[in-house]
Amino acid sequence: MQYLNERNTNAIRLILKSPANDNFTNSLYEATDFITDDVVNPSVIEAEDNYHEMLWIASLFMGIFLIFTTLVLFWIRKHIIVRINQMIEYQEAIASGDLISRIDHDITGRNEIDQLMLGLQQMRARLKEMVSAIRNSSTTIYSGVQEIAAGNNDLSSRTEEQASALEETASSMEQLTATVRNNTESAREVTQLVMSTADIAVQGGEHSNKMVMTMTDIADRSQNW
Template sequence: AQLRTLMSTLRQHEKDMIIQYENAVEVGKAKDAWTKTLAQIQSSAKALSDTLPHEADRAKVAEAMARMDKFKSAFLPVAKQLEAMGFDSARVAAAFMARATPDYDAAQSIIETLASDLELAASAGGKRLNATATTVMTLLGAAVVLMILLITPLTLLNMRSICGPIREAEGLADAIAQGDLTERSVDTRGKDEAAHLLQTLSAMQTSLRQIVGQVRASTDSISTASAEIATGNQDLSARTEQTASNLQQAASSMEQLTGTVKQSADSARQADRLASSAAEVAARGGQVVSQVVSTMNDINASSKKIADIIGVIDGIAFQTNILALNAAVEAARAGEQGRGFAVVAGEVRNLAQRSAEAAKEIKALIGASVDKVDSGSRLVADAGKTMQEIVGSVQRVTDIIGEITAASSEQSDGLTTVNSSVAQLDKMTQQNAALVEQSAAAAESLKDQTVRLSQAVSVFRLHDAAIAH
């Protein structure tokens, strides 16, 4: 039993190294425990071999240890690579470890076979012991008969006090040898050796009945519990495998979602750059419109100055016309002598009138131009306000896109963290699945051992009260 337990423990350390393939420290600890357990297996096997009486059984132990040596030789390189973190995943490490498993399985099979043989030998020894007890009781009966024949007078006198208890003792011992531990009505009164023998046998039967009853009850409880544990472990293993599959699908979906969010974040950053560029262009447009407004204001001021100058020219033309009229009047008064001067004054008057008319036309054109410049200035001012509103709107859009970009970055970081957590959870689920498989195997082994124990105890027959107890 100890050797079987150590073999299972060795297997557990091996699985611990595979599960902790990313942690060199834990792998080193598991390797040290594995080496210590292997030494205990070899020591236990040597002790077992020393106690075996048959050479064939000792040869089986030696063969099992030879297989374990081969398993050790194949296992140590994989363990060193595990300790150096040389595997990409637990599955790859398990595949390499599986190459050394046949030698371990062969050694375990030899040990299980040897254990079964030893159990059969023990059972046969028990049967031989029962046969010997029967023979002894038969010889004892023959001796009693012989004694009766030799000392008939004494036997006739002491028949009731000696032969009766001896027959009861014989029947009781035979019942015990056959496994019948049901309570019998035995007269144990008296102080002689026969009475003492009956008392001892009765006490032994009672003690055996209690012990076997307790063992049988415990065996039934263990059998029921082990069956429930085995069933529960199978269900848990199935659910754990389903959970692992769901986690793998979730991890794949999280990776796709992370990629989509990162792409959205990149698009948001590109939109942020475009919005910033549009804001700069709108700002420059606003500056240009402001310059146009300023230029239109300057043109408006210049137009007003030109209108003032034209007004001055119109006034000069009016005064010139009046002076020419006065000169014509004076020339008329002068008569023939002032006729030439009158002609000149008339021409001057005509020029003054044409200058006045031209000045009026220019003034009208300048007035219309001033009105149009005023209208243009108002339109440009409105355009400037509109550009300012556009710049403000673009700036708000830029701010919103910036907030979207920041939120997308935070979402991307959060999804990366969630993705890492899902991957870690998937790893832990895989480890739990391996532990559940080990627990299921242990429960099945316990169930088998319980069945064997029940079969061994079923040889004894008890009354109902002892079974209930």
């Protein structure tokens, strides 16, 4: 170290060329070979073996994970996606007015999908009942409207008959009024004729009295002669 600190290259060169240094170098090489052959190489081989073992284990776990993922996806498709598609088709059928179709699936579980499907079936049943009630009410209302229309037609025909009867009555009244008017005029004419006849009769009576008086006077005169 002193030579190194003093940078005495000659002394360092002499030391390196000395037999002691050669022995040290050989010992160092031997130690290095020992470490390489007995420590490093077995460790490298063991590390490679561990690496291949871990790689095999990782591949095994990857295969198991892929199989498990495939099974999970298949289960999800069978028990979730298929049912969701069934619910979508069922909702579309209900929206289009089909209240008869049912879901082709037995609802036995209590998971969320089964509860949704059960709710859809209950909604369909309620809608069917409501539509049936509305249809029955519409039929009843239609029957009532038909009865009202028939009553209106009957009332209209009766009104027309009454109007016709009133027209006939008015015509009869006009005829009766004309007849009464004619009878009144005839009675007036008869009255005038009777009065004229009475005047003529009175005048005839007066003429008869005058004739009687004249004839009596003539008779008296004839007796006096």
